[in-house]
Every structure is written in structure tokens, then in C-alpha cells.
Amino acid sequence: MSKITILPLYLVVIFIMGSAHAQTPKQVQGKDDELTTLRSQLEEMRTSFEEMKKDYDVRFKQMQDKISKLDEEKERLEKISKEVVAPVRGGEIKLPSSFQQPPIPEKQPWSPSHPLQIFGAGKSYMNISFDALFDFGTSTSPNVEELERGDHDPKQRGLTLPNEEIFLEGAADPYFKGAADIVYKLDEDNETEIELEEVYMTSLSFPLNLQLKAGQYFTEFGRLNPQHPHQWDFVDQPLVNNRMFGPDGLRSPGGRISWLMPTPFYSEVFLAVLDSQGETAFSFRNEEEDALYGRTPADRGVRSLGDMLFVPRWTSSFDLMDSHTVLLGASAAFGPNATGMDTNTQIYGLDLFWKWKPPTQSGGWPFVTWQTEGMYRRFEAGRDSLAGLPRENLADWGAYSQVIWGFKKRWTAGLRGEFVTGETGNFGDGLRPDRTRLSPVLTFYPSEFTKLRLQYNRDEIQSHGSEDSVFLQLEFSIGAHPAHKF
Template identity: 45%
Template sequence: MRTRTGRIFPGVRLTFALAAAAALVSPADSQAQSNEQHINRELEALRTEVEELRRRDEENRGLIESLSRRLEELDARTSAAAATTTVAAPTGGSGSEPMEDPDAAPDAALADLDTEQPTDGAGQAATSKIWSRSIGNTDLRLIDISMDVMFAAGGSTVDDDELGLLQGGAHDPDRNGFTLQQAELSFMGAVDPYFTGEAHIVATANEIELEEAFGTTTALPWGLQLEGGFFFTEFGRINPRHPHQWDWLDQPVVNTRMFGGEGLRSSGVRLSWLMPTSWPSELHLGIQNSGQGEFTRSFLSNEPVGGRPEFDRGVDGPADLLYLARWANGWDLSPTTTSVLGLSGLFGPNSAGEDTRTWVAGLDFLLRWRPTNSFRGWPFVSWQTELMYRAYETEMVTTAEDPDLNEDLPTETLRDWGLYTQTMWGFRHQWEAGLRIEYASGRGDSVDDGDLVTREIDPDRDDRIRLSPLLVYWPSHFSRLRLQYNYDRARHLDGDNAHTVWLGAEIFYGAHPAHSF
């Protein structure tokens, strides 16, 4: 405060100075405290990860020690066998050294390794990590077991019946209230130096099913790899991946329409070739059964597309199988930016006629940016887009051939297409935000209660638009929380649109395999 002479009292001047200093220091202290809290969280996360790595390191040490002891035993047996062979082996007519087969001892050791394993009293392997059991001349080994549980809760402006039609994926949250999306038990391991195997068993609230079970070669030459068993078809980016590998809580609408709620999977074989190019380039060629019920939606399914009558068809020859071709290429556009471009195609019979076929084509693209100084993967930005087109042939059916029809159905090719485009932004450590936009449409009429009707009343073929913002938080690498909002606009809905909110929780325990890029 100034006096009438314009001077400031010393005490007042000191008070102002202290207040100004406090105002300047307070924001800095607040920022320092915030930084300290962030550093403490990162340190705690690192400590947890270090402890987990130490635990796994101890398991690996025990495994190495056990295998080393086993190797010493085999070396001793091999030496003894070689000595016995040397004494008993016949000599050449000119007094030459005993004729030993130099490969005999290693082969015998390998044969012994394949038929015997050190076990405890219960037949369990002596190692802490690998389970093995001998059955006849075959040794079963298991390296990794894991469990993934996905659970969601939410509500919508539409009832459960309409919500179930909007959420067509078998692992989508599909009802007001709570949904157990899946509990997936996975087994993965090395069979021997030439094969690996894995199996995935999925349980929901209503059923337990085998999702995948297949073996993969590891020692073929020329960049080749062969996979055989029951597996997801390598089409696009979403279909080959399990639900816990998706960014969003539900699968895209176009995937549900093309491949059904369970995704396209069947028994067969697939050959992959990592081509000798200067950039990563891989070609996939596959053959699978086309008649796997709900797992082969666009092909020999028990529910033909568009409500058409079902023709009972089997596999009478190579023309009745499902054929896949996929070509994927990756490029590093810069030290921080990578991209992947994929082309996919499917061809096979369908159940809407005695000689009808289906073609499905797809294009997918991924662009990902991550700075060189990122911390544990954050920050990042990714953009992913996938387009699909299907041509589905149908056969003429008359009312005389099918009494359930009210009118004759003409020969027609139903054409359906759709896309999704999504972007994810890892804006800070453990936090992500995303936005997905979808569109699906088609051409050709559907059948409802024996009548030929416009596809706009068919929930599997009408015009669909979906907008889905997403917020993700990772408490650790083994748990995830997601908040998702869906705005759906669909012609088959009574009000043409629906608003839905989902909160999803996921926990993952056991060995965590690397995800495909």
C-alpha cells in the first residue's frame, strides 16, 4: 500500500514479495509432484515386470539344469553304446579298423530322447515348466498354458432382441446388463525341432467349443511354412485374430456379415511363403473344408445368405473345397512409421443351389507410427482399414420344389460389401483412445417367411452405419479396461438408430504369446 507521499512501507513490501514468490513456486511444486507421481507409477510397473522376469528366469534355469543332466545321461549312454559296438563290430578283410557308423550314436541318442523323459512318481516331467508324458512311442510336451477372460456390462436404447441383431459377433457383448464374452484356454508348445502345436478352447455362458487346434512346421526350406488342422482362415486382419487381440469390444459389422459371428474357420492346410524380396512379403495359399456349419457362413452353411432355401451339398471333389489366397507386404516408410498392405481372396461352393459359388475379396491396410524414444510402446498412432466384397450365387427355386415358398425365387447373385476404418492413439503411458467408423450395404433381394422382400428388412444385409469411440486403460500388460460407445443406424430397426454403451474388463494370465503385426 502506498502512502500519500507515494512510498511503500517496508513491511508491506516484504508481504507482497513473499506472496509473489509463493505464487511462482506453487505451480512449479505442483508440476514437480505430478512428475514424481508419474515416475513412481512407472517405477512400480517396472518393479513388477522385473519380478516377473526374475520368476521366469528361475524357471528357465531349472529347465536348463534338468536338460543338462538329461544330456549328460544321454552322452554317457552313447559313449557306452559306442564302446560296445567297437568291441563287437566285425573288421574288414584287410585288418582295417572296426566299421562304425558315425551317425549311429547320435541317432540312437535322439531316438532315446524321443521315447524317454525323466518323470516324477506321477509320470510328470521333472522340469518346472514343460509337462510331458510318453504314450507309446510318442512324447507329448507342453510349454505354455494361458487363460484370457473377457467380461462386459452395458446398456442400449433398444431391447435385447434388437441388440442381439446389432451385435452379431459370437463374442460381442449382446445384451443389456452383463455378458461373459469368452474364457479362452490356450495350449502352445514345441512338438520337436520340426513342429509346433497349439490349441484354443473357448467357453461362454452357454457352451464350450474348440476354437482352433493345429500344428505348424518350423524347418521347411526356402521360407516355406505349412500349417494343418482346424484354424481361422488367413483373410484380412480381423478374421485370423482372437477376440483378445482386437482393439474394440466387438468385431466389425462387415466381418460378421461375411464370415458369421464365429469367424471363418475350418479344417484344412495352409502353405505360407516368405518371399525373397527386399521388404517383408508373404504369400498364403490355403485349402479348407467349405461345409463347417456356422463357421463357414458364406459357403456350405446351414443358413444360406439372404434367407434362401438350403441345398444339402457335400464334398464330392476338389471343386467343393474352400480356396484361399492372401498376399501381405510390409514397408518401413521411415524410422518411426511402418505400413502393411494385404490382398485376400476366397472361392468356394455355397448352399443356395446345387452348383452355386461364392467369391469374397478383401483389401486391408495398416499404418503405424511410434517415435524412437517411446516408453514401453507409448505414445503411438495407428490407422487400420479393411474393405470386403462378396458375390453369392443363388439358384432358382419354385414353389413346387419348396412348399414353404409363397412365390418362385429367381436365379440371382447377391452382392454385399462393407468396410471399417479405425484409428488408435496411445496418448500417454497405459492410455489409448480410438475411433472406428463402419459402413455395410448390398444389392439383391432377401427371403422372409417364404416371400421375396427387399434386403432393407434383413438385419444381415440392410444398410448399416456404426460409429464407435473407444477409451482404453491398461493397468498392466495382463489386464485391460475399455469404455466403448456405439451409435448404430440400421434400416431394420424400428427407430432406425440405437445408442449403446459398453464397459469391458479383460484379464490375461499365463504365458503371453507375441501378437502378429
């Protein structure tokens, strides 16, 4: 800019010097001629100077315009970048220039003091969620609780609140994850019952592909037992699960170790060692009347490792083509029961889960699943001379098979068929009748977090007859985004 302002001055100096030179000619002849020439020359110089001045004025103005434009642009950019500095990680600025590559911040090295975000929810140490189930329904039988024997099944004509659970989970440290499931429910008198259903820790990176789980949790036996009621495809517990594991399913304090086998396909073996006593170890050291078959409970306690409950399981899975996945499993449970000092129970189970989900699924739909489980139980009932009952082996077995079809986004339709049978033995308690049940079900999911389910049950009960029931179930889930196991 300074060069430009000097230029006109420089030209003026030249001009003055030029005129001074013109005033001192050596020859005075033809003064008039000379004067005219000089005049014309002067005129020429004046006009050329005017032109130059004009030219420089224009250029000067252009440059000034350019500068003020640049200033404006600078201000605008500053404003924009201030606006787009979102509260992002690393605090980097998103530049509006579309060709700009976003800066790459350094990855933070991990240190043990950092929270582990195993469940990815982001900014909390613990994920909390709450899930509520409401059952409305009626039945041809006034005693709904005798048909629906599961602890989280609809219990009466009208409304039941069978399972309202708080689920807490999070990584305790880099080695273990902890979880707890606390269930609230209303009993028939609308009194609140609280159940510490599950509380357990799971190892995150044990060596040798082993995983340790300790605490109380739904034991890995079959497909349905480890699931919570809100994950079920039906309103109620299958008959066979109730016969083998009682109203609550198999869960007992203890631990298990599992080994992910180094096979090319998924294969895992489990061995759980659990406390064998109580209601939730139904077919084992359970002193409830339902599981004693007329005998007086024996006060046997735990004398050796053999008095624990052992639950081995093997499971394997295969992907068939691009859209089909099959999961197979075999489980068993061995432990003492309370009908004698040396009486034991063995339960064996087989399970199959097959799922079709096409490669163009959206929101999880469409899909078809087929789930089948069969179980066999051998129960050694002890001799009770007072009750007049001999030592005998009671055999029970049963199975269910269900198909669920997610036919339209948000909708599923399903059908379950099941039966259960058992040897009555010398004690005719009527608690173990042969039973078959057929249940069609229709479910609507307004979103991933709510559902409405309509189910009809047709029951055929040995030496009782048939019963019909219909249930409407509502569910809502709030809190941390659920992650689904296969």
C-alpha cells in the same frame, strides 16, 4: 617359520664358542685390562643379542599376525562363495572379487530328446495361458444381440461373458509346433458353452521358405479375422466381418501353405484349402437360415476339389523411416454355397495397417495405429421354385476404418467408423440392411495383462433407425507371457 626359530639358537652357540675362546688366552699380562675389555665386549654382545632378539620377536609377531589374517580372509571368502552359489545354470560360483571374470561353461549340444523352448518361457514343454473377457453394457435397443451380431460381442443389457479362453501351445518336436484354443462362454440362459475354436499345427522349418499349417484356425483373411477377440481394439466385431464371415469369423478345418517370398522387403503369400461347410464357413456351404436367403439348402456334399473353400492371400510390409511400419494385404475366398447344386461365393478383401511408434517408446507407448479393411462379396443364390425365388447374384460390400492413439502410458483412445451395404435381391429378409456405425473407445491398461475398455456405439440401421449402446469391457490374462504378432 622354522628358519626363524633356529636363528637365535645359532647365535647362542656362537656366543658360547666365543666365551670359551676368551678363556684360553696365550698371554696372561694385563689380566685386569683384558677382563675389562672382555666384560665390555660381553656386555656389547649381550645388548646386541637382546636387540636382535627383540627385532626377531617383532618380526615373528608380524608374521604370525599376517598368517592369522590370511586364515581369516580365507574363511571369509569360503563363506561368501558358499552364500553366492546361486542355483544357476552350470552351477558356477560367482566369486566376490570384482575383477574375476565369470567362468564360461560349454554350450550344451542339442539332442532330439531336449525340450524345445520355442516360446522361451523356460522350463515347461507347453505354455498355458487363460484369457477372460467380461462385458457390461446397455443399449437403447432391448435386443442387444440383434445389434451386436458377433459371437463374442456383448449380447444383452447387463453382463455377458463372451469369451473365456484357454490357450495351449508348445513345440511338438523340432519340426512342428502345436496350439489349441478352447473357448468357454455363457449363453443367454447362463449355460456354459464350449467351443474348440482353434487347434492346429505349424511347421517350424520347412524347406524353400514354405510353412505348413494344418487343423482348424482363424484363416488368414484380412487383418482382423485371424485375431482373437481379446486382441481387438474394440469390444465388438466389425460389421463387414460379420456380413462376410458370420458371427464366428472364418475358420474351418483344413490346411494352408505359405511362402515367404525372397523379396528385399517382407512379402508372403498364403493358400488355404478348407472344408467349405458349416457355420464357420458362413458364406459357403452353411445350412443356417441366415446364409440361405430364403432358399432350401441343397444337399450337395463334396464331389470334387472345387467344392473345397480356397483362401489365397498376399501380404507385404514396409518400414517407412524409423518409426513407421505399413502392412498391406489382399485376400480372397472362393467356395460353393448351400443355396444350389452349382452355386458359389466369392469374397475379396483389401486391408491396411499402419503403425507409428517412436524410437523412444517405453512399455510400448506412445503409438498410433490406423487399420482399414474393405470387403466385397458376390453370392450366387440358387433358384428355389418352391419359395418362388429365382437364381440371382447378391452383392454385398462394406468397410471399417479405425484409429487408435496410445496417448499416455497405459491409455489408448480410438475411433472406428464403418458401413456395410448389400443388394437385397428377391428375398427381403431384413438380415442385410445398410448400416453405419461410429464407435469411440477409451481403454486403460493397468498392466500388460489386464484392461478396462469403455466403448460407445452410434448405429444407423436402414428402415430401423438409430440405436445407441455403451459397453464396459474387462479383461484379464494369466499364465505364459504373451508374444504379439505385428
